[in-house]
Amino acid sequence: MPVGMRPDDRTNDVLENGFIDDGIIQIDVKEASCCMYDDAIWRDIELQRSGACPVCRTNAGPVALREGEYSGRQCACGVIYIDPLPDHLADATVDHHHRVYYSAPARARVGWVKAFTRRGRLLEIGCGDGEFTAAAIRAGFTVEAVEPSDERATRVERTLGITVERALIEDSRLPEGRYDTTFHVDLLSHFPDPVAALGAIAAKVAPGGTVCFEVGLFSNLSPFWQRLVGRPNMPTHMWFFDAPAIERLLDAAGLKLIAMRRYPVGLSTALSTVLGSRRVAAAPDSHAPLAQGWAAAPYYRLHMFLRYGIGRWLPMGGPQTAFVAARHKTDSA
Numbered sequence: 001m002p003v004g005m006r007p008d009d010r011t012n013d014v015l016e017n018g019f020i021d022d023g024i025i026q027i028d029v030k031e032a033s034c035c036m037y038d039d040a041i042w043r044d045i046e047l048q049r050s051g052a053c054p055v056c057r058t059n060a061g062p063v064a065l066r067e068g069e070y071s072g073r074q075c076a077c078g079v080i081y082i083d084p085l086p087d088h089l090a091d092a093t094v095d096h097h098h099r100v101y102y103s104a105p106a107r108a109r110v111g112w113v114k115a116f117t118r119r120g121r122l123l124e125i126g127c128g129d130g131e132f133t134a135a136a137i138r139a140g141f142t143v144e145a146v147e148p149s150d151e152r153a154t155r156v157e158r159t160l161g162i163t164v165e166r167a168l169i170e171d172s173r174l175p176e177g178r179y180d181t182t183f184h185v186d187l188l189s190h191f192p193d194p195v196a197a198l199g200a201i202a203a204k205v206a207p208g209g210t211v212c213f214e215v216g217l218f219s220n221l222s223p224f225w226q227r228l229v230g231r232p233n234m235p236t237h238m239w240f241f242d243a244p245a246i247e248r249l250l251d252a253a254g255l256k257l258i259a260m261r262r263y264p265v266g267l268s269t270a271l272s273t274v275l276g277s278r279r280v281a282a283a284p285d286s287h288a289p290l291a292q293g294w295a296a297a298p299y300y301r302l303h304m305f306l307r308y309g310i311g312r313w314l315p316m317g318g319p320q321t322a323f324v325a326a327r328h329k330t331d332s333a
């Protein structure tokens with residue numbers, strides 16, 4: 001029992017409400033605050049911050065995932081949220097993906113954006129090494145980007161001749177209402193507050209413009225798929241979504257969904273789980289890529305073919321990746 005905790009009704013209440021996990025007493029901060037702040041002794045307790053659904057801001061969901069000290073709780077809206085919140089956020093300048101992950105689907109991703117906004121100024125959030133950036137420039141967009149890694153930002157500025165702001169989108173000082181469209185890939189699971197981040201992105205877009213992105217859909221999976229998907233990689237991933245959850249998330253950020261194209265990624269996921277199971281058993285904390293050296297590029301090309309090539313023709317079900325397009329709710333069309 002932590003220093004300062006008293007063995008009274010509240011402790012029993014906490015026990016009965018199931019906030020005990022692996023010997024750590026977690027207190028629902030909202031619930032506790034209403035009766036704690038009048039008692040000085042309680043102020044010394046270091047509360048572990050319980051997670052909550054970023055859309056509904058509630059935190060009573062049942063546990064759907066477990067990984068180490070973290071649980072993923074299922075919200076009724078479709079989001080799975082991490083609980084407790086990690087002490088430290090993941091370093092946004094670190095990216096474990098192979099370059100093929102960005103280069104192989106780059107044209108398809110630009111094609112998705114172009115289906116809704118044909119030309120103009122595009123803001124890319126997290127340009128990395130510029131694979132999407134180059135494809136967007138070739139497609140006729142004027143691209144500007146935000147990227148927290150100074151090294152990558154410098155490389156993209158040098159090779160593609162565009163301006164890159166060294167920042168997270170939440171801190172970006174680029175002018176609001178400046179862009180015709182925006183794009184990012186697989187960032188929603190990492191933003192500390194995905195509603196605030198999407199709101200910051202939406203603010204950069206002019207009336208009539210579009211917010212486009214790609215996001216993995218890994219919530220509400222059957223036990224079969226959950227086993228095949230393997231570890232959820234918490235706390236690097238803090239939120240997991242399904243298609244209805246994305247629509248609610250957009251709504252909370254002042255946006256409305258205009259289109260979504262989903263690709264089942266079960267084949268690709270199963271391949272990495274089967275190949276990776278021995279490595280994960282030997283080194284559970286390793287994030288090293290499964291294929292390295294000469295084998296890496298063909299291995300990840302195969303993955304991309306399974307996801308976007310074959311995946312397009314497979315029946316829906318299991319984990320998916322989705323291309324999403326949205327507009328301001330205030331736009332009439």
Ligand SMILES: [Zn+2]
Pocket residue numbers: 053054055056057075076077078079
């Ligand atoms: Zn929710």
